[in-house]
Amino acid sequence: MDKLRVLITRQQIAAKVAEMGKRITADFAGQPVVLIAVLKGATIFLADLARQIQLDVSFDFIAVSSYGSAKHQSGEIKLMKDLDRSMEGRNVILVEDILDTGLTLTYLKNVLQAHRPKTLRIAALLDKISRRTAPIHGDYVGFAIPDEFVVGYGLDFAERYRNLPDICVLESCPETG
Numbered sequence: 001m002d003k004l005r006v007l008i009t010r011q012q013i014a015a016k017v018a019e020m021g022k023r024i025t026a027d028f029a030g031q032p033v034v035l036i037a038v039l040k041g042a043t044i045f046l047a048d049l050a051r052q053i054q055l056d057v058s059f060d061f062i063a064v065s066s067y068g069s070a071k072h073q074s075g076e077i078k079l080m081k082d083l084d085r086s087m088e089g090r091n092v093i094l095v096e097d098i099l100d101t102g103l104t105l106t107y108l109k110n111v112l113q114a115h116r117p118k119t120l121r122i123a124a125l126l127d128k129i130s131r132r133t134a135p136i137h138g139d140y141v142g143f144a145i146p147d148e149f150v151v152g153y154g155l156d157f158a159e160r161y162r163n164l165p166d167i168c169v170l171e172s173c174p175e176t177g
């Protein structure tokens with residue numbers, strides 16, 4: 001049996017996401033933006049963040065292979081689903097659930113740069129700063145968290161727990177220990 005401990009409540013998430021949306025609205029005042037969610041973990045964050053942005057917002061989705069069924073990064077990143085259209089000349093915000101080693105977003109930033117967007121920013125709800133191996137930072141970051149494996153609000157363990165409304169630490173599970 002997995003044991004869950006609430007780390008960030010749904011109320012704290014809602015307040016933070018509203019704040020992030022306000023900042024994005026102010027930073028891009030009057031301009032359209034494209035939110036690109038990294039599947040699947042960022043979908044719930046995207047849905048909430050988009051509704052806190054008072055601009056002309058469109059969505060796209062991209063998918064990479066990353067963790068598999070356990071918490072350990074395979075090291076190799078592969079593009080599993082590309083964007084639907086070109087991002088040339090557009091204001092792009094890459095929306096990610098969590099910045100961990102930074103390898104995923106470094107890879108995706110390079111993919112996006114090749115489109116020659118007008119601007120390219122990163123919005124990450126969570127940031128495990130101590131785990132970073134790639135020199136990358138989020139432009140809009142929700143919460144810095146310690147090096148613990150978390151689930152909920154889109155984040156999974158072996159595809160489970162994405163639907164939890166709070167962000168929880170997954171405890172007493174041998175594979176995450």
Ligand code: IMP
Binds near residue numbers: 038066098100
């Ligand atoms: P990075 O490439 O190491 O930065 O990994 C980012 C990806 O790893 C995220 O998109 C998540 O899917 C996954 N990940 C990293 N830490 C966690 C965690 O604590 N819980 C669930 N997924 C995580």
Ligand code: MG
Binds near residue numbers: 039
């Ligand atoms: Mg993910």
